[in-house]
Amino acid sequence: MGQNIKIVLAGEGGQGVQSIAEIISEAAYNSGFQSLYIPNFGVEQRGGVSVAFVQISDQSVDAPKFIIADIVIALSRRAIERVKPYIGEKTLLVYDSSVDDEVEKIYGKLGENRQLSIPALEMAQKEVHPRVFNIIILGVVVGVAELLEKKDVEQALERRLGHKFAQDSSLKNLNYRALELGYQLGQGK
Amino acid sequence: MDIKPIQDEKRAFMTGNEVIVWGALAAGADIMYGYPITPQNEIMHYWTRLVPKYKKDFLQTEDEISAGFTTVGGVLAGKRAFTATAGPGNVLMQEALSMAEMMRLPTVVIVTQRGGPSTGTVIYSQQEVNLTCFGGNGEGLRIVYSTSSHQELFNYTIKAFNTAWKYRFPTFVLSDGYQSKMREPVTIYDPEEKGITIEPTESLLGLPGTPGVERDPAHLRNTYNLEDELYNVVKSSVKEYNSIISKIVEYDTYAVEDAKVLIIAHGVVSRAAKAAISSLREKGIKAGYFRPITLRPFPDEALRSLVDNVDHIVVAESAYGQLENIVKNNLYGFNIPIIGYLRPGMGITPEEITDFVKAELSL
Amino acid sequence: MEVTAQPQMPKVWRAETKPHKFCPGCGHGIVLKALGKAIDELNIQHNTIFGCDIGCSLLTWDFFNLDTIQTHHGRTIPVLVGIKRVRPELVVVSYMGDGGAYAIGAQHLVSSANRNELVTVIVVNNTQYAMTGGQMAPTTLPGQKTETSPYGRDIKLTGKPMLGPELVASIAPEGAYVARGTVSNVMQLKNFIKKGLENQIKGNGFSFIEALSACPTNWRTNAAETWSFIENEMSEYFPIGELRTPDEKKVGEKRKVTSNGAKH
Numbered sequence: 001m002g003q004n005i006k007i008v009l010a011g012e013g014g015q016g017v018q019s020i021a022e023i024i025s026e027a028a029y030n031s032g033f034q035s036l037y038i039p040n041f042g043v044e045q046r047g048g049v050s051v052a053f054v055q056i057s058d059q060s061v062d063a064p065k066f067i068i069a070d071i072v073i074a075l076s077r078r079a080i081e082r083v084k085p086y087i088g089e090k091t092l093l094v095y096d097s098s099v100d101d102e103v104e105k106i107y108g109k110l111g112e113n114r115q116l117s118i119p120a121l122e123m124a125q126k127e128v129h130p131r132v133f134n135i136i137i138l139g140v141v142v143g144v145a146e147l148l149e150k151k152d153v154e155q156a157l158e159r160r161l162g163h164k165f166a167q168d169s170s171l172k173n174l175n176y177r178a179l180e181l182g183y184q185l186g187q188g189k
Numbered sequence: 190m191d192i193k194p195i196q197d198e199k200r201a202f203m204t205g206n207e208v209i210v211w212g213a214l215a216a217g218a219d220i221m222y223g224y225p226i227t228p229q230n231e232i233m234h235y236w237t238r239l240v241p242k243y244k245k246d247f248l249q250t251e252d253e254i255s256a257g258f259t260t261v262g263g264v265l266a267g268k269r270a271f272t273a274t275a276g277p278g279n280v281l282m283q284e285a286l287s288m289a290e291m292m293r294l295p296t297v298v299i300v301t302q303r304g305g306p307s308t309g310t311v312i313y314s315q316q317e318v319n320l321t322c323f324g325g326n327g328e329g330l331r332i333v334y335s336t337s338s339h340q341e342l343f344n345y346t347i348k349a350f351n352t353a354w355k356y357r358f359p360t361f362v363l364s365d366g367y368q369s370k371m372r373e374p375v376t377i378y379d380p381e382e383k384g385i386t387i388e389p390t391e392s393l394l395g396l397p398g399t400p401g402v403e404r405d406p407a408h409l410r411n412t413y414n415l416e417d418e419l420y421n422v423v424k425s426s427v428k429e430y431n432s433i434i435s436k437i438v439e440y441d442t443y444a445v446e447d448a449k450v451l452i453i454a455h456g457v458v459s460r461a462a463k464a465a466i467s468s469l470r471e472k473g474i475k476a477g478y479f480r481p482i483t484l485r486p487f488p489d490e491a492l493r494s495l496v497d498n499v500d501h502i503v504v505a506e507s508a509y510g511q512l513e514n515i516v517k518n519n520l521y522g523f524n525i526p527i528i529g530y531l532r533p534g535m536g537i538t539p540e541e542i543t544d545f546v547k548a549e550l551s552l
Numbered sequence: 553m554e555v556t557a558q559p560q561m562p563k564v565w566r567a568e569t570k571p572h573k574f575c576p577g578c579g580h581g582i583v584l585k586a587l588g589k590a591i592d593e594l595n596i597q598h599n600t601i602f603g604c605d606i607g608c609s610l611l612t613w614d615f616f617n618l619d620t621i622q623t624h625h626g627r628t629i630p631v632l633v634g635i636k637r638v639r640p641e642l643v644v645v646s647y648m649g650d651g652g653a654y655a656i657g658a659q660h661l662v663s664s665a666n667r668n669e670l671v672t673v674i675v676v677n678n679t680q681y682a683m684t685g686g687q688m689a690p691t692t693l694p695g696q697k698t699e700t701s702p703y704g705r706d707i708k709l710t711g712k713p714m715l716g717p718e719l720v721a722s723i724a725p726e727g728a729y730v731a732r733g734t735v736s737n738v739m740q741l742k743n744f745i746k747k748g749l750e751n752q753i754k755g756n757g758f759s760f761i762e763a764l765s766a767c768p769t770n771w772r773t774n775a776a777e778t779w780s781f782i783e784n785e786m787s788e789y790f791p792i793g794e795l796r797t798p799d800e801k802k803v804g805e806k807r808k809v810t811s812n813g814a815k816h
Contacts, residue, residue, distance in 0.1 A: 022372065029202040029374050038371035041228070042312050062464035064367040064457060065536040220638055248637055251663035255630040258623065258660075262634020265621060266642075270634065284624060394619040394635065395642045399598040401566055401617020410613040410622040412606055 003033075004057040005145055006066050008086045009137075011075030013050050016134030019160065021052030024141055027148050027156040028056040036061040049082040056147055071144055073137060077102050090114075094140060094186075096121050116144070118185050124178070132178035139182020150183065194243050198378045205368040206231035208339045209273070209299055211377045212346025214239065217387050218297075219268040220246035222259040226278040227311035228366040229301040233273070253278040257285025257296075264294045265409070267392030269350055273299035275366070276309055279317055279324070286359050287325025291411040293426065294393075295353035295360065299346070302365040304534035313366035314534040315456055318511040321361050322485040328423065330430045332360040332437060333485040335456040339375035341482075342368060347380050354388040356433050363484065365507075367457050367536065430486070439482035440491050444470065448477025450546060451496060453516055454505045454537075455481050462505050464539035469546060476546065484512075489519040496523055501550060505530040505542050562588025564597045569614045577778055579765025580608060582735040583676055584615060586763075587645070590746035591618075596643050596753070601635060603628035605648040605657075607683045609676065612647060626657015633660075633669050640670070643752060650677045650762075654690040654714045661716075661760075665724040668757040672748045675716055675760070678767040679786065686770030690714035693789055698770075713789060720760045721795040727757030730796035734764040736782050737792070744794070756798040764790055 007024070011017040018039050025037035033056050040051035055061045068088035074080045074095045080102045087093060093110060095103055097119040107115075118140055124133040135157070142153050157175060158165070165172040194214035209232050213221070223233045237247050250256045256272045263270025274282050279300055289296040302317040304310030323329040332352055334345040345362050353360035380387060393407060400406030413419040441459070444466050445451065454462035459480040469476035479495060481488050496502070502525055504513040513529040520527070530537070530545045561567065565588050574580045591600055602618040604610055606625050613622040623631045632644040653661050653675040664671065680698045681687040687700040691713050695704040721730040729751040733741035741763055748759035764786050768778045 025372060026202050034374065035202075036371055036373040038367060041366075041370055042310060061373065061460075063461040063536060063538045064371045066538055067540065222634060246637060248633070250630065251659045254627070255633075255660055255663070258627045258630035259634030259637070261623070262631040262636075263638050264634075265631070266635040266639045268638045270638070285627070288623060288627075392639075394601050394621060395599070395639050396619060399617075400619055401564070401597070406566065406614075406617050407619040408614045409620065410610070411624075412610050412613070412622060 003147060004059070005055070005071065005147060006069045007054040007056075007141065007145065008069040008072045008083055009052045009054070009075075009141075010049055010073070010079035010083045012078065013048075015050070015075050017050045017052050017075065020134050020138045020141065021054050023138060023153065023156045023160055024148070025054050025056070026159070027142075027153040030152040030155055031148050033058060033147070034060050036064060038064045049076070049079050051082065056145070071141070073141060074099075075137065081106055092116060092144065094118065094144060098122070116186075120182065120185070123181060127181065128178045129174055132174055135175050135178035136182035136185070139179040139184075140186035141182075142179075143183040143186025143188075146187075150179075153179065192243060193379055194239070195377050195379045197382070198376055200374060200376050202372055202374050203339070204231060204370060204372050205339055205342050205364060206301070206370070207235050208342045208375050208377070209346050209362070209364070210235040210239065212343045213271060213350075214243060214245075215343070215377065215380055216347040216350040217269055218245070218271055218350060220248070220263050220270050222248050222250055222256045222263065222270065222272050224250050224253045224256045224274070224278060226253070226275050228303055228369040229273040229275050229299065231369065232299060232301075253281035254284055257282040258288075260296050260298070261285050261289055261294055264289070264296050265393045266395060267390050269297070269354070269390055271297040271299065271350075273301065275301045276303040276305055276317070277307065279320055283320065283324035286331075287327055288411050289359040290325060290327050290330050291422075292409060293357040295357050297349045297353050297360050297362075299362045299364065301369045302363065310534055311366070312534070313507065313536060315365060315458065315507040316511065316533055317363065318484060318508060318515070321363050322515075328427060329485055330358055330426050331485050332356070332358050332483065333363050334361065334439075334482060335363045335484050336368065337457050337459050337480075339368070339373050343375055343377055347385065351385070351388045352437065354390055356437070358430065363456065365457055434486040437483055438486055438488040438491070440488040441480040441482060442495065443478040445477035445479065445495050447475055447498075448495075449475040449498070449500045450503060450550065451477050451479055451499045451501070452503045452505060452542065452546070453479045453481075453492075453512070455484060455512055458505055458507060458537045461537050461539045461542055465542035465546070468539065468543045472547070474546065474550070484515065487515055487519055492516070492519055493523070496520065496525055499525055501525070502527045503530060503542075503546055503549070504528070505537055505545075507532050507535055507537060509533045562592050564588045564591045564616050564618060566615060566617045572615065573611045574608065575769045577766060577768035577775065578608070579678060579735040579763070579767070580612070580676060582738055583674065583741065583763045583765060584612060586733075586738055586742035587647075587674065587745050588616070589742050590749055593746060594749055594753070596749065599641060600643045600645060601632065603632045603644065603646045605652040607649045607652060607681065609648050609652070610683075626652035626655070626660060628652070629657060629660040629664050629671065629673060632671050633664055636670055643749060644671050645749070646671055646673045648673075648675055649682070650675055650679070650691040650714075650716065651681050651689050654716050661720065662723060665720045665728065665758045665760065668725045668727055670752050670755060670757070672745075672752045672759040673761070674745065674748075675762045676765045677716070677762050677786075677790065678765045679713075680767065680770055682767045682770050686767075691716075693785060715790065717760060717762050717795050720758070724758045724760070724796060727751075727798050728796050729756070729759040729798055731760075731794040732762045732764070732790060732792055734782060734787065734792055735766060736764070736779070740792075747797075751798055754798075762790070764792070
């Protein structure tokens with residue numbers, strides 16, 4: 001069996017869920033994987049929870065959407081409940097520590113290797129900047145998934161934000177630091 | 190000569206709607222006429238951004254009726270004209286496409302299926318098979334390619350223009366909302382570098398020379414006074430359509446040699462169906478897969494040649510029996526049970542097909 | 553069959569398809585004569601595309617020595633817009649009835665006028681749907697009897713007759729040409745049509761001519777009654793003349809809008 005990983009990302013509009021999904025899937029493609037990203041798009045998406053589906057595989061990807069994910073990243077209180085259909089017996093649920101109580105309420109104890117609470121919001125506020133919260137999450141996903149080379153992620157990040165980095169070089173530092181912080185949080189989990 | 194939009198091969202990671210635009214550019218499309226509807230909108234968005242660079246044209250019309258009829262006008266004027274639509278827009282467009290069918294006009298339409306009936310969802314379905322294949326008050330003398338990946342979106346968008354202009358039947362690329370919105374790898378290329386010749390176009394109106402003086406006028410109509418006038422026109426179109434079927438039909442098979450269970454799917458669902466074969470075979474079920482790429486004309490002979498030793502046929506589709514009915518029609522006289530895994534407006538995964546087959550066959 | 557062109561026939565008429573197939577007393581022949589003469593005078597037979605609808609106008613599909621496309625109810629405008637957009641050197645003439653223009657195809661008329669498309673639209677107003685057997689049309693006069701208003705058009709239930717040129721004149725941008733002529737004044741009608749064609753050729757903008765026309769078959773009128781209906785009843789409701797000409801400059805002028813939205 002080859003490598004094949006299915007990721008669901010969910011959060012509030014504006015949390016950058018779709019950008020993270022786009023960067024990860026593009027980075028995977030740059031690393032030589034087959035990858036497929038599809039946003040959950042519907043009339044309800046405006047004002048609702050935004051969901052992204054990413055698949056990374058060393059073989060061709062079968063269907064655009066899937067049911068049970070390997071990794072689910074839920075970034076907001078509402079997203080915790082919204083992602084329930086995608087959580088199976090082996091799924092790892094990643095979430096921000098600020099919604100620990102919500103996870104407890106909905107899922108109880110999933111077990112140590114099935115849940116990962118990360119203080120991304122707090123870290124963003126204290127150590128970098130709230131605006132790069134989603135980049136920390138990106139780093140976490142890359143760390144957890146253990147499939148992608150960091151340089152490919154940086155390249156995808158560069159393609160997406162390069163024009164902003166060119167205007168303000170401090171932004172580049174900020175994003176790279178956020179990526180590294182997230183990576184450290186997610187690595188080995 | 191205009192600037193070539195694509196030189197050499199380029200690997201890319203983009204959405205299906207963007208792929209379609211590159212396909213249309215590669216095919217030498219001249220103008221897009223369009224009206225906004227989700228999920229095809231980004232086709233117009235990408236096209237309009239590239240229009241000045243490649244000296245193309247775009248017109249946003251007042252509705253899909255007009256988008257269809259302006260496309261008809263562009264084709265009559267001898268240009269590779271196309272449009273794109275979905276759902277309720279596809280319904281409105283059938284009036285113009287029926288005219289294209291009657292007059293054998295090489296219109297090219299991209300359909301990005303969304304949920305139905307009516308407004309349905311803006312997301313995804315395979316519920317526009319009947320409408321795209323048989324819409325209008327006619328006989329369905331159309332050519333419909335159902336794509337399953339970005340590579341096919343690119344390849345078949347180019348092919349749609351060529352097929353349309355070569356055989357002069359309205360031609361469709363039947364895609365869906367998933368393919369529109371998802372990103373996956375694709376290789377785009379200049380068709381001529383791959384040995385694909387772009388079919389020349391021809392003006393049906395506005396020909397050289399003064400009509401009635403230097404030549405006869407082109408008097409084109411789709412209305413006839415007498416029953417037998419119309420009968421002869423339609424009969425001759427049907428005859429020509431039937432004569433080109435073997436040159437047009439396309440299909441794909443997998444693991445059919447010893448198959449006892451044949452899973453039939455088209456479009457993006459065929460990816461899930463193909464993936465399900467391996468897991469079914471791991472469980473000892475001799476499953477095979479058949480995928481019509483052209484839904485019109487349907488690869489009937491190919492299908493019939495496969496089913497002699499098949500005990501069960503399973504049709505999986507994101508619609509309530511539109512493909513299943515086509516399959517049944519084409520297997521008339523064969524006594525094989527056909528079971529539908531019918532999920533109107535819902536995506537289908539390999540696991541779902543596997544579970545369904547196991548449950549239905551009590552295995 | 554040997555056919556000799558009648559001396560009064562416009563040059564662009566196709567003699568092989570004459571006599572034409574319209575009913576005795578029909579106004580189409582007169583409008584088409586005005587159009588034919590205008591085309592002759594402008595010497596544009598070689599590059600004019602004629603488009604017609606279904607309804608009685610479809611009987612013109614082989615009428616002229618012009619490349620011709622017959623399409624559906626109200627759809628000649630988009631078909632010709634589609635042609636003109638990619639072949640701007642052609643002169644395109646969209647010919648239809650009032651049902652096609654003001655009811656089933658109204659969206660195309662309104663939007664193409666608003667975009668100032670370079671097409672010339674000729675609408676034949678005979679106050680009802682003729683080919684389908686005389687039903688009420690947007691242009692049916694108050695009290696007029698038709699097959700679907702057998703007791704006379706009740707404007708409380710069905711609205712007032714549609715004023716097509718007035719509608720177009722109120723929305724078309726500068727450069728548009730809008731006029732209403734009548735089959736009872738062929739010279740004037742021909743001049744309006746000619747100006748409408750010239751307006752397209754010069755690239756000024758949308759051109760629109762309504763022609764008041766006759767349908768004695770469905771009106772069930774004799775010659776005198778037919779003439780009287782056009783000259784008196786129709787002309788009273790539908791004023792003859794030019795509503796917009798491209799040389800008019802509306803410098804600093806703004807249309808006043810009253811509280812109920814009506815324009816002055």
